[in-house]
Amino acid sequence: MKTSTSEFIALRGHQYHCRHWGDPTAPMIFMVHGWMDVGASFQFVVDSLKADWHVIAPDMRGFGLTNGPTTDAYWFPDYLADLDALLQHYSPDAAINLVGHSMGGNVVGLYAGIRPERIAKLVILEGFGLPTTKPTQAPARYKKWLDELREKPEMRTYASAAEVAKRLQKTNPRLNDERAAFLAQHWSRENASGQWEILGDPAHKLSSPILYRVEEVMACWEAVTAPVLWVEADDTAIWSWIGGKEKGRPETDRRLTHFKQLKTELVLDAGHMLHHDQPQALAKLIEDFVGLPKAV
Structure with missing residues (x-):
């Protein structure tokens, strides 16, 4: 890379x-x-x-x-x-x-x-x-x-970066393991509770008026x-x-x-x-x- x-x-x-x-x-x-x-x-x-x-x-x-x-x-x-x-x-x-x-x-x-x-x-x-x-x-x-x-929107959290990678591959089956692992590290981060949270404001999930x-x-x-x-x-x-x-x-x-x-x-x-x-x-x-x- x-x-x-x-x-x-x-x-x-x-x-x-x-x-x-x-x-x-x-x-x-x-x-x-x-x-x-x-x-x-x-x-x-x-x-x-x-x-x-x-x-x-x-x-x-x-x-x-x-x-x-x-x-x-x-x-x-x-x-x-x-x-x-x-x-x-x-x-x-x-x-x-x-x-x-x-x-x-x-x-x-x-x-x-x-x-x-x-x-x-x-x-x-x-x-x-x-x-x-x-x-x-x-x-x-x-x-x-x-x-x-x-109701305040929320993002799902994951137990590990590996779980985030699997979620990415579920959405896109063409994504190989190496690329999924790379993206997971940038698409999410570990929080104070040890869970991996998606780096996106949940407010993005709201419908636009x-x-x-x-x-x-x-x-x-x-x-x-x-x-x-x-x-x-x-x-x-x-x-x-x-x-x-x-x-x-x-x-x-x-x-x-x-x-x-x-x-x-x-x-x-x-x-x-x-x-x-x-x-x-x-x-x-x-x-x-x-x-x-x-x-x-």
Whole structure:
């Protein structure tokens, strides 16, 4: 494995944890993880990159080693503001190569349309978004959120890091023992009671009271000026989350028409966590797309 270092920076009232790989003077790739994941999750992709890169992957607020606010709700605009501050900190002048997976894919897709001048190349991994909503759903959605607030959400704990690894493999059977053991060490930590707790604020489990307004998302996508690489896994679980493939495929294709410069790729023998399942294939796709900074 390539060696990484941790850095904590003060950012928007938080101590943000960022993981770095490579020479700080090398060309940068910035990677944003998905829901209930951490920056270290990109280790296997970084290991597979051929060129010399400075890869930075933060733990987004309320995940990993980045503490969340004292709150019972997380708002998507805060992820955008955090990313804006992170990029201003690490690359205030130069446009960057930006990669996002799942929830992180949604974050980077929105951000690239909000500040298009900041992005050199954009890579979205399984960043499908959520099902289309209607305003008539608002009363029930707000009620659901209010009902959930009455009971404090909790995360399950595990007796050991090995149990955490087994839980990861249950969710993703493609995950081998070595990778599962590595992820467990970054995805959880031992608490004062000797139990291993997941490094994610339980508040993330609450339903969002805000409906997913797809046309607003598409307006941001239309404003993206950077070339976009859209990557899906052939065995993705996304379809079950967005109403099935029969409805999800044409809706996804409709959404993708809003990007001006789009290249699509399919990674075989991979599920939603394609950066764990096929890191070498994914690393090649990323480097072929953003371009190698020098001969390797």
